[in-house]
Amino acid sequence: MPEAGEFERELVAGLSARPRSISPKFFYDTTGSQLFDRICDLPEYYPTRTEFGLLTAHAAEMTALFPPRADLIEFGAGSVTKVRLLLDAWGARGRFIPLDISAEHLHASAAQLRADYPGLDVLPLAADFTRPLALPHGDRRVGFFPGSSIGNLGPVAAVRFLRQAAQCLTGGGLLVGVDLVKDPAVLHRAYNDAAGVTAAFNRNLLQRANRELGADFDVEAFDHYAFYDPLRQRVEMHLVSRRRQTVHVAGQAFEFAQGESLHTENSHKYTVEGFRELAEQAGFVPGPVWMDDEERFSVHWLAAPGLPRRG
Template structure:
């Protein structure tokens, strides 16, 4: 980060109020469901980084291998002088491979993430390892309106959205994000990771690891509600549930009530019957052609595609034409 750059944390009370409002709405609807963005407090972000190291969790290993092999080609697609915006930046592990293939004085890096402390810690590490790199962190929910720093003179804005995170969106949410990105990346493009359709057994193992890290990550949503909002529920009241739903081509993650119970939030009681779930995440799987068609409807033009030998994962370059 440049000397003198000051980051101002969002108001904690405003964040807690939004979390509480969204959780009340999630518990009141049928079926119960909440946005996966609430996984990513500081504890959840650490747990997700542990998930990425698990042998069963193929997306991270596969995508890293693609970046190691093709980063120069990917950087060449982006151009010589760029403002690189990483959506949902997290630990900044993958982008290092991309940044390493770019001349350091030709790129301004704008990592965007909802978890401020986690993002700023990662930026400190990146700045130490890549001195001279212009880093402009933005703590924001990138799916909602946000203001990016002005694009440097002579540069074009390009996006990086790795990790198949787009799969966590509903089709309508994915379309909305792609339209937003196509607008703010006009004249540049987007490098995006997608998880491809594959055998259900591979998917089941990835989301039900034997070490129980994914279970802890899932359960952290309610633990966060307990820590931050004072929610009350039995310690052993919920269990992790993840399965592949072939009708929607997606993995679903739920928190399942182990018995009839009540969850209390702000004096309101929400009853669960045994086996009832709170839907916390889904992860859609795509075909390359199907995703390119969805991106084209949002305003992108298909470009180069990089895939692994198993056909499990893909990184796609999508061009975003300048606004006429």
């Protein structure tokens, strides 16, 4: 996970700005990662089961696009659940390099993967994948970026990430999950589940600040608020102050007015054509796309520069 100093610096900067915001990468301490795993199992949260269904049905087609003896790199690996479908279809050949910002969660997942795939060389790397990466040397690399995490990046940041990925995925390509534009009511339910797990996940950011930085957020004095903006084609997630209050972080005091928010996440949705155009801007050659029957979610194969187009 990001070091405490980085979290403190970015939180202080975000609280000092107007409007107030903080990067969603700080959601994923150990507790946050566990809560997100619970979100993925919620009945309202369609992306995980839909993408899982696509990978189950089409893993053989997807891995047929992988060059031989490639390193498989998963960005934001988390619990390394979905990649197992690819490993099974691919034959678990070569090296698997899971990248995640939550080091403790990552290494626990990697240890379990080693036990389940004894012939696979698993090389976990705790890192922020939006920054330049020091990857093990390899001539052929395939990236896997599931879970619609690309949507947490704004369009400019998404192109920046994809451009960096295109440069590092030499001789291969990127398999990426992309959530699609759809009925706003479906999106509202996905980010406002009845069990309140997403709300707990959102508020855990404040609990983490209290645990790690000695902050004094009254966590229950902030409401989880998520909505879909159809003009920007994104879900926004906020923590909204229920009352006027003062919060202390790193020796500084921050005044919140009643109704003032801390913007914690964006989740951008795309059309298939819109995402393919974004990938082309970054230097990829878009290839096959797999979608569910209701066209809620998509998985794209993007060939890295210099790799012949397939499909």
